[in-house]
Structure formats: structure tokens, C-alpha cells
Amino acid sequence: MLKEILSTKNDKQIKDFLEDLHAHDLSEFFEELDDQEKNHIFSLLSDEKRAELVSYLESDDAADLLSELDIEKQVTLVEMMEPDDAVDVIQELEEEEQEELLNRLGKDSEVISLISYDEDETGSAMTNQIIVIHPEMDVKDATKRVIKEVSDVETISTIFVTDEQNHFLGIVPLKMLLKAKTPLLVKELIEDSPYVFDKDLITQSIQSINNYDIYEMPVLNEKHELVGMITLDDALDIYQEEAIEDFEKLAALPETDEDHHALKVAMQRVPWLLFLLALSIPISLVTSLFEHVLATVAILIIFQPLILGSAGNVATQTLAVTLKMLSSNEKGIIKNSTREILTGMINGFLIGLIAVMMTIVFAFINPSLSNQPYLISLVVGLSLWLTIFFSPIIAIIIPVTLNKLKIDPAIASGPFITTIIDIAALFIYFGLATLFLGGI
Numbered sequence: 095m096l097k098e099i100l101s102t103k104n105d106k107q108i109k110d111f112l113e114d115l116h117a118h119d120l121s122e123f124f125e126e127l128d129d130q131e132k133n134h135i136f137s138l139l140s141d142e143k144r145a146e147l148v149s150y151l152e153s154d155d156a157a158d159l160l161s162e163l164d165i166e167k168q169v170t171l172v173e174m175m176e177p178d179d180a181v182d183v184i185q186e187l188e189e190e191e192q193e194e195l196l197n198r199l200g201k202d203s204e205v206i207s208l209i210s211y212d213e214d215e216t217g218s219a220m221t222n223q224i225i226v227i228h229p230e231m232d233v234k235d236a237t238k239r240v241i242k243e244v245s246d247v248e249t250i251s252t253i254f255v256t257d258e259q260n261h262f263l264g265i266v267p268l269k270m271l272l273k274a275k276t277p278l279l280v281k282e283l284i285e286d287s288p289y290v291f292d293k294d295l296i297t298q299s300i301q302s303i304n305n306y307d308i309y310e311m312p313v314l315n316e317k318h319e320l321v322g323m324i325t326l327d328d329a330l331d332i333y334q335e336e337a338i339e340d341f342e343k344l345a346a347l348p349e350t351d352e353d354h355h356a357l358k359v360a361m362q363r364v365p366w367l368l369f370l371l372a373l374s375i376p377i378s379l380v381t382s383l384f385e386h387v388l389a390t391v392a393i394l395i396i397f398q399p400l401i402l403g404s405a406g407n408v409a410t411q412t413l414a415v416t417l418k419m420l421s422s423n424e425k426g427i428i429k430n431s432t433r434e435i436l437t438g439m440i441n442g443f444l445i446g447l448i449a450v451m452m453t454i455v456f457a458f459i460n461p462s463l464s465n466q467p468y469l470i471s472l473v474v475g476l477s478l479w480l481t482i483f484f485s486p487i488i489a490i491i492i493p494v495t496l497n498k499l500k501i502d503p504a505i506a507s508g509p510f511i512t513t514i515i516d517i518a519a520l521f522i523y524f525g526l527a528t529l530f531l532g533g534i
Contacts, residue, residue, distance in 0.1 A: 109138045117146035145174035157186035169198050177204040178221045216299040217292035220313045220322035223247045226254050229281035233274040252310040255284050262320040289314050300329045376517050384524035397474050405481040405519045406512035412489035413511050420497050434486045442482030450475035469530050477523040485515050
């Protein structure tokens with residue numbers, strides 16, 4: 095649609111259309127344009143609309159757009175943006191550009207206080223544009239303050255209350271404040287509210303927002319001073335980013351940009367693939383340790399994929415459940431882990447029993463492969479049972495241990511876990527074969 099209007103070459107018509115367009119829709123249209131068209135559109139926008147557009151673009155794209163402007167224009171746009179959005183964009187700039195822009199913004203800029211937080215801390219995602227009132231204020235004065243500051247804040251649904259030292263006391267819903275009649279002090283309207291701390295992990299704060307079903311979560315520092323809030327829409331954005339990041343880690347997939355060409359994507363993935371290849375080498379070494387039993391009972395090699403595949407599938411399922419529990423700070427992880435292990439034991443027994451019958455049938459259909467069908471079926475069934483029983487244990491211990499060490503448990507990716515379990519499964523399978531079939 096924007097391309098159609100651009101084809102008219104009527105700048106006034108284009109400008110009027112752009113000013114009435116929601117920033118989200120504008121960003122979607124903007125991404126479809128070529129560089130020349132983007133520059134033309136950007137030149138037609140007012141500063142306010144430019145700031146909105148930059149806020150809605152992907153952070154790296156917004157940073158590229160911002161870096162093309164002179165420093166004065168950069169300062170103007172950043173000051174018009176929500177501080178948390180501005181921080182996301184500034185962090186994508188080159189280090190020298192960052193430093194210059196931050197120096198020009200000045201120490202009193204709200205952006206400065208946010209950019210000092212690590213990206214996984216709650217403070218990095220909060221906004222400090224909030225309305226604060228005090229308990230001894232009359233509701234009439236409090237309402238006047240809300241009206242005066244409404245254009246400078248992100249939302250006024252929740253009004254925050256602090257004492258003179260900025261210690262958090264609670265909240266007053268806007269609806270309640272507007273209904274109140276003077277003379278009445280704010281302290282008569284204060285409600286308790288859950289809160290998070292600025293140094294808390296952002297994932298924990300998002301979970302708190304979900305648990306308490308709250309739209310604006312107060313953020314305090316270690317002195318219990320109010321420093322900002324996290325809104326529900328910011329939490330949803332972060333939750334989506336975290337989910338994508340965890341999915342990439344779970345699949346051992348390095349982060350890539352959808353605009354990167356095939357060669358660059360390939361070069362990013364090669365190190366991971368080589369690492370996983372190196373992890374697979376021990377599987378070959380384990381197999382070579384049992385050459386004698388394999389040479390004696392060749393049928394064993396036929397059932398090897400069955401053992402490895404079943405164990406890997408169970409481990410991947412348990413890993414997904416464990417990561418879900420860790421990411422949501424779910425209580426009762428011991429209880430849930432016990433359930434997963436018992437489930438593995440039951441499934442292992444049932445699948446092992448079926449494998450025993452399948453192996454006997456297969457051995458009788460192909461008698462030339464073995465003259466010990468019952469022992470082989472016992473080895474296959476028992477191996478399946480033990481590997482499916484132990485797989486959940488490994489898939490729980492590794493991510494939980496990483497979490498205790500303050501390492502992202504999602505690093506325990508599917509390929510990483512399954513490779514470890516494959517090695518353990520081979521030792522169990524060939525070890526039992528050696529024990530029962532006399533391979534040594």
C-alpha cells in the first residue's frame with residue numbers, strides 16, 4: 095500500500111498518510127522498501143513519528159537508521175523515545191557511537207540509568223517514566239499531578255506511592271483515584287502490590303508478572319526505593335525473545351539473522367557442527383571396545399539404532415520438561431523430577447518387553463543371524479529398559495547442575511544431551527551383550 099502511494103510522487107499525500115499510520119504498521123511497510131525509498135520516507139516524517147518508527151523497528155535495524163543521522167538529530171529522537179526502547183537501540187550502536195551519544199545525552203538522562211544494567215537484569219527492561227505521588231497528598235493534588243505528567247509517562251493505569259525518601263509504599267489504581275472525593279489523603283487509598291528488584295533476573299520478573307496477573311510491576315533497588323516499572327507488553331516482548339533464544343540453544347543452533355546470506359549462516363554454524371562431530375567420536379570409540387562381541391553376534395548391530403533412538407527421544411522429552419520448570423521457577427522440581435524418572439522406568443519396562451518379543455520374532459525369521467534368540471532378546475529388552483530409565487536422570491542432572499552454577503541450562507542442548515546418553519547406552523547395551531553372550 096505504501097509503495098502504491100509512493101508511486102504518486104505526491105509528498106503531501108504521502109506525508110499525510112504516514113502521520114495517520116500506526117507506528118507498528120509503518121514499521122512493517124518501511125521494511126518492505128528499498129534503501130532509497132526508506133530515506134525518502136524518513137525525510138518526510140516529523141521527529142515524533144521518526145522516534146515512534148525507530149522504537150518499533152528491530153533494534154539492529156533501528157540502530158543502522160539512527161547511525162546515519164547527525165548527533166544532534168540522534169539526541170532529539172532518543173529523548174522522544176521511551177527510555178527502555180532507546181536503550182535497546184543504543185546498545186546496538188558501535189562502541190564509539192554509543193559513547194558519543196551517551197555523552198551528549200548527559201548524566202541526568204533517564205537512558206543513562208537504564209543502560210548501566212546487564213541485559214539479563216530486570217533493570218535493563220524497565221521504564222523509569224512513571225507517576226509517583228506521596229501518602230500525605232490530598233487526592234485533588236494527586237489528580238492534578240497525574241494530569242500534568244500524563245504526557246511524559248508510558249501508562250497511568252497504576253499510580254505509585256512512595257514516601258519522601260522514595261521508599262515504595264504501594265499503589266493507587268487510577269480508577270480509584272478519579273473516584274475519590276476531596277478532602278481525602280492518598281494514604282487512605284494505598285493498596286499493597288507485589289514488586290521485583292532491579293538486579294533480579296528478567297526471567298524471574300516476567301514469571302512474577304504472570305503469577306500475580308499484574309499489568310505494571312514496580313521495580314525497586316536494594317534500598318527498597320522505587321526506580322521504575324515493567325509493563326506487560328515489555329514482558330511479552332522479552333518472553334518471546336527468551337523463548338526463541340532457548341529454542342536455538344536447545345537445537346544447538348547459533349543465533350543468526352534472517353537477512354544473512356547462506357555463506358555467512360553456514361560459517362556461523364560450522365563451529366557448532368564440528369563440536370557435535372567431536373562429541374560423536376566417543377561413540378565410535380565405545381563401539382570399537384566391543385569388536386569381539388560384535389564379530390561373534392552380528393545381530394547386535396541391527397538393534398543398535400533402536401537402543402540409541404529410544405533413549406535419545408526420552409531424554410529430549412525430559413530435557414524440555416526440565417527447562418520449562420527451571421525457566422518458570424516452578425516449585426517442587428524434586429517431585430516433578432521423580433515423576434519423570436518413574437515415567438522413564440515404566441515406559442522402559444513396557445518398551446523393553448515389546449522389544450523382547452520383536453527380537454525373538456526377528457531372530458526366528460532370520461535364524462542365520464543368531465543361534466541364541468532368547469539371550470539376545472533379553473539383552474535388547476534389558477538394555478532398552480535401563481537406557482530409558484537412566485535417560486531422564488541424565489536429562490535432569492545436567493541442566494539442574496548448570497542452573498546451580500548460574501549457567502543458562504538451555505545450553506544443555508538436545509544434541510549435547512543425546513550424545514552423552516548415546517555413549518552411556520552403548521556401554522549398557524554392549525556391556526550386557528558381553529556379560530550374557532560371553533563375548534570376552
